Amino acid sequence: MAAIEVQGLTKAYGDTLANDHLDFSIERGEIFGYLGPNGAGKSTTIRQLMGFQAPTEGTARIFGHDVRNDRELRQAKARIGFLPGEPAFTPSVTGAELLDYQAALKGDERRDELLDIFTPPLDRQIREYSTGNKQMLGIVQAFMHDPDLLIMDEPTSGLDPLKQEAFHAFLREERDRGKTIFFSSHILGEVRRVCDRVGIIREGRLVTVEAVDDLLERGGKQVRVHTAEPVTEADFDVDGIVGFEAEGRQAQFTFTGDYNDLFAALADHRLVDIEIDEPPIEEVFMHFYGGEE
C-alpha cells in the first residue's frame, strides 16, 4: 500500500482550478519533491491531504485512509508529522512551552536529538523568533514524535544555507530509516539534492512525475562560456543547444547534448572561463512544457 495515493484530486476556487484532477502516488520510504512555481497549487494539495480543505472532486488516501472521512483522516494523521508553509504558533508562548504542549498530545521521543541539529531559542517567546527560528521549531515539532510520514510545505524557506544542508542530510537519514517524506518546493536545486522522485505541478495540473535523475538528464545544464574573442551561434554548431544567447565574448545556453561534441566545438576558441550549472526551474519548465508563462 502506498503512503499517499492521490486520485483525481480537484480543488476549485470559483473559476480557478487550483488542483485539476491530480493523480500520483508516493511509495513508502521515498523522498518526494512537489515542485512548482508560486501559485501552481502545491499548498492546495497539501491542505487537502491534511484535511484542512475538502476536495471539490476526487480524493487522497494516506496509508489507505481516505482523507474525506473524518475518522479515517484521524487515523492517517496519527502517523503524520506536518510542517505548514507559514507555521502559526501562539506568539506569547516560548518554544519550550510549545514543544511541551505538542509532546503531551503526540509524544516527543526524538526531541533532544532534533534540538542538537535544529536550534531555535527555546526560552524565548515565539513572538521574538526570526523566520528561520520559527521554521526550526516547526521542524522539531513535526519530527519529534517519530511519525512514519512527513508532509511539509516549503520546509527550507527561511533557513540559512548551513541549516538547509543539515536539514537535507537529516531527511536522507530519515528516508534510510524507512520514513516517507513529501515536501513542496519551488527550488529545483533543493529537489535535485535530496529527492528520489519529483512531481511537477503547473497551473493546477501535474505535468510530470518522475525520478529526479531522469528529469535532470532531460533538463540539461545551463552553460556559460567566456571566450577571448567574440562568438556567435554559428560557432556552436552542436546538437542539444537550446536558448542560445551571445553578447560579445560571452555566450550562454541550455545544453542537453553530448559534452564531447560541445568541447570539440569549443576547441576552436580560446576559453577564459566556463560554468556548467543546473538550469533554473523556469528553464526546465520552458524547455519541456511550452513556457507560455
Ligand SMILES: Nc1ncnc2c1ncn2[C@@H]1O[C@H](COP(=O)(O)OP(=O)(O)OP(=O)(O)O)[C@@H](O)[C@H]1O
Ligand atoms: N483560499 C483561496 N481562495 C481563492 N483562491 C485561492 C485560495 N487559495 C489558493 N488560491 C489560488 O489557487 C492557486 C494555487 O494556490 P496555492 O497556494 O496552492 O499555490 P502554491 O503552489 O502553494 O504557491 P506558493 O509557492 O506561492 O505557495 C493560486 O492561483 C491561488 O491564487
